[in-house]
Amino acid sequence: PKQKGWIGSYIYNYQGFWTSPRLIQGVIGCQQQFQAQDNDILLVTTPKLGTTWLKAILFSLNPHDLVPFLELKLYVDGQVPDFSSCTPPRILSPHLPYDSFPKSVQDSRTKLVYLCRNPRDTFISMWHFTNNLRLDYIDINSIEEMFDHFCKGVSLYGPFWNHVLDYWGKSIEKSKKVIFLMYEEIKEKSKIQLKRSAEFLEFPFSIEEENCGVIDEILRMCSFDNLSNLDVNINGKLSTGEETKMFFRRGEVGDWKHYFTLEMSEKLNHIIKQKFHGSGLKFLYI
Ligand code: A3P
Numbered sequence: 001p002k003q004k005g006w007i008g009s010y011i012y013n014y015q016g017f018w019t020s021p022r023l024i025q026g027v028i029g030c031q032q033q034f035q036a037q038d039n040d041i042l043l044v045t046t047p048k049l050g051t052t053w054l055k056a057i058l059f060s061l062n063p064h065d066l067v068p069f070l071e072l073k074l075y076v077d078g079q080v081p082d083f084s085s086c087t088p089p090r091i092l093s094p095h096l097p098y099d100s101f102p103k104s105v106q107d108s109r110t111k112l113v114y115l116c117r118n119p120r121d122t123f124i125s126m127w128h129f130t131n132n133l134r135l136d137y138i139d140i141n142s143i144e145e146m147f148d149h150f151c152k153g154v155s156l157y158g159p160f161w162n163h164v165l166d167y168w169g170k171s172i173e174k175s176k177k178v179i180f181l182m183y184e185e186i187k188e189k190s191k192i193q194l195k196r197s198a199e200f201l202e203f204p205f206s207i208e209e210e211n212c213g214v215i216d217e218i219l220r221m222c223s224f225d226n227l228s229n230l231d232v233n234i235n236g237k238l239s240t241g242e243e244t245k246m247f248f249r250r251g252e253v254g255d256w257k258h259y260f261t262l263e264m265s266e267k268l269n270h271i272i273k274q275k276f277h278g279s280g281l282k283f284l285y286i
Helices: 021-033 051-058 103-107 119-133 143-151 160-171 183-188 190-200 207-211 214-221 224-228 231-235 262-276
Strands: 002-005 008-014 017-019 041-044 111-116 178-182
Touching (some): 051 111, 111 190, 160 178, 160 262, 178 190, 183 190, 207 214, 214 224
């Protein structure tokens, strides 16, 4: 079934999650042709959870080109991607739900780094992003209309709660295949979260590296101020045409307060309480 709104004039429900006309080919191409390898690292998010930041933290200063968005960059025009220039470990960034990956992801020793963010800031970030995209297939809805869709689970790669709960469940399994990170915790306790991620990926920092400030330097380079002021992120464009500056807006926790009415907070609280009941997962809003 297709539903009006969100990031396209229409987004489609495919295997239980919502995806856009632009991405559907990529999603299917990826499912049919992507072969995960043992040392692959997949950075999984839904849009606006801080993908760009995580890409930078785990890799580089020009994250979009170096950590491709799996479904969009690859397969969209029916092209099988050329990975020959990627030095292992390959780092790729999909938005797919866990069960929608090809079997090789589950069967290999591929590791998944999942980044989550509180649903209010995620929604507001998505609202701004959608407005800024101004692509011709986008039908910009009012914030109320978009919020209504979000609450019904209609958002790109949503329902938001299904996506999050899926990976949360995997992260608490013994297999250690998925690490679950939270945007707000990386903001608050950056060093601890960076060390935790490095250990999970089996690239732990040595005492010497720690003592000579390597962790602080990575965090400085990946800070919102530093990344958003790089020329490549001010003037650059993705290979798909979007301006890189769109991925840097405020980079804060709690911006939802400038937009949410009491009614919106109450409605979303109610849904979140219901959906996450018993999961043990708690969101941080400020
Ligand atoms: P806001 O719109 O709330 O500012 P994605 O990369 O998944 O599209 O997510 C974009 C969101 O991450 C935006 O949130 C953006 O500002 C924020 N972001 C980008 N780089 C960041 C950084 N270095 N630190 C914190 N937040 C960052």
